[in-house]
Amino acid sequence: MSWSRRSATPASTSPAKARAARGALAALLVAFAAGAPAQWQPLAKDGIHDPASPALEVLQEPREALSRLPPDNAGNRVDWMRALEEGAIAPRSTLYRDTEVRTLDTDILLNLKGGTPLVRFPHRSHTQWLDCSSCHEQLFKSQAGANRLSMLAILQGEQCGVCHGAVAFPLTECRRCHNTPRPAAVRY
């Protein structure tokens, strides 16, 4: 091929050529970034389903289900809490008749000593999806103040990061958790 023969010739790197190469490389990177996933790709093009699989004739397409739900700008591009509260979805809470559905409506203020805004953690929205045992006691102790939370751990998939960043809104949405202004009068 011509390019391989050309590359065999002695190197001559003029500044203009180097600039052109850098430009081409930058254009390549931009093109690559532009190839980032669009939302609600057809299953046949999502990169994980085998386009040859007979399942594709049966499985629901994400766009069909998700485009009807309240929109969001992260994750599945669905505001799952709004979808639940507005009745756009009504996901079943139990399979067995005798399973207790436990909910709690208590907010916990976290990050009391940090520099970023306080975290007001709502038990209510979490227990509309999850059971107490999903988090307690293995991820978080039930006693307020007893948990050492760390963004480093969360970013590594521990603590809140078990779900946030995987199935719940991602960790790029800082202000959704760090949602409560720190009163100027607070002294430590």
Added chain:
Amino acid sequence: MWQLAPALFIAAAALPLPAGAEYADVVINRRAEREGVRPVVFPHWFHRVRYQCRVCHHELGFKMRAGANDVLMADIIDGKFCGMCHNNDIAWGPERCELCHSGKPGLKSRIYGGHETLGPGRW
């Protein structure tokens, strides 16, 4: 440097574009391909429209860590894990292999779908 440009171009063209999987899609290929079937694709989005997290992660006993659940087909046929619903009553039964085993050959087990952090995808 410029001699490298064509090689870089070809390398970039050969790279697969980032997968467009849906946020929180899980690929499970612990044994599937070794056993001669496609990897499993589990879409969280499809299931959470219909079931709260607690159904699978509390009642059915799925741990909330990708890779922490070692589920065998025998368990599913026995009505455990996926088999609680995939039983031809609530959803298709375990004999419809290809509906779950629909993943691209060669995929690694992990969470896909452009999660912005690497943590939960840790296997």
